[in-house]
Amino acid sequence: MTKLAEDSRQDQPRAARIDGKAFADKLRAEVAVDASRFAQEHGRQPGLAVVLVGDDPASQVYVRTKMRQAAEVGIASFPHLLGADASEAELLALIDSLNRDDRVDAILVQLPLPASINEKVVIEAIDPAKDVDGFHPYNVGRLSGGRAALVPCTPLGCLLLLQDRLGDLSGLKAVVVGRSNIVGRPMAQLLLNADCTVTTVHSRSRNLAEECRQADILVVAVGRPGMIGAEHIKPGATVxxxxxxxxxxxxxxxxxxGDVDFAAASAVAGALTPVPGGIGPMTVACLLRNTLTAARQRVQQPQG
Incomplete structure (x- = not known):
């Protein structure tokens, strides 16, 4: 550990705690108002289909949470639970039927899928207009081109928290640690679209700490507990x-x-999300927001 990290641990934490749970509560309340208005105008609730394949306990918890919160804000949920032995053809047939179901505005296939099913094929089978996760190549391409698109929920939640905390992000230096298709890549693109100067670092990057210390905004999504310490953080940065x-x-x-050593980082950062209670609650809230966005877009376009 560097001297900076050692000294930071001895200091009293000073970073402001970014309360993702409180912001998510506020966002869900806004979605509830808009969902009620949608139902009054169109005679039905926005509809979210959630597909779970297999019996992974964590996935089952996530699906129950999503359906419960959907019901609380006035979004109709359509759960489809397939056994672990379900075939890829069976799943694709279900997705095809959901694509054609006018009650369904958004389709979420809970990941990960069993090894016998090709995740890429399944994602590409979802109607891009109903791709609530924002993983379809069509939505990825629109995001990359700076055009309106359904955006992956976790990066969208991060962006909303940053805008709430910092206001205009234009000109700020942002570093994203991680390059996954679920978080890292779309997060970098969202920040670029917000006129940040963006660097992505990953497992092959050199001088990780030096790169991270340049950041006014540091977003970390790698799945390695405590890998980011005080030595990686610019004083006053938002993490x-x-x-x-x-x-x-x-x-x-x-x-x-989390991936950030919270105690060490708190002595250096200006603001920091905790784990749990930071980004996690925002992901589900943004799923509900995306569902409403998809519903609005569908009623504004002729249905083929």
Whole structure:
């Protein structure tokens, strides 16, 4: 550990805590108002189809949470639970039927899928207009071109928190740690579209700490607990920790931690998201927001 990191641990934390849960509560309340207005205008609720393949416990929890929150804001949910032995053809047939179902404005296929199913093929089978996760190549391309698109929920949640905290992001230096298709790449594109100067660093990058220390905005999404410490952070920077890692704590108890060493980073950063309670709640809230966005876009366009 560097001297900077050691000294930082001795200081009292000073970073403001960015409360993603509170912001997500506010966002869901706004979606509820808009969903009610949509239902009054169009005679039906916005509709979200959630598809789960297999019996992964974590995925089951995520799906239950999404459906419960959808119901709370006035979005109709259509759950489809397939067994672990479901074939790719069976899943594709279900997606085709959901694409043609006028009650369904948004389709979410919970990932990961069983190894026997090609995730890329499944994502590309979803109607881009109903691609609530923003993973379809059509939406990826529109985002890359700076055009309106359905955007992956976690990066969208990060952007909303940054805009709420910092206002206009134009001209700020942003560093994204991680280059996954789910978070890193779309996050970098969103920041670029917001007129930030953007650098993406990853496992092959050199001088990671030096690159990160240039950032006014640091977004970390790699899945490695505590890999970002005080030595990686520019004093006063805004740090968003997207990582959710379960580690063994005292007495064998599990503990959720992020990719950022929260105690060390708090002594240097200007603002920081905690884990849990930071980015996690924003992901589901943005899923609901995306569902409403997809519903509005569909009623404004002729249905083929």
């Amino acid at each position: 968003l920790d997207v990582g959710i890692n379960r580690i063994e704590a005292a007495e064998g108890q599990g503990q959720l931690v």
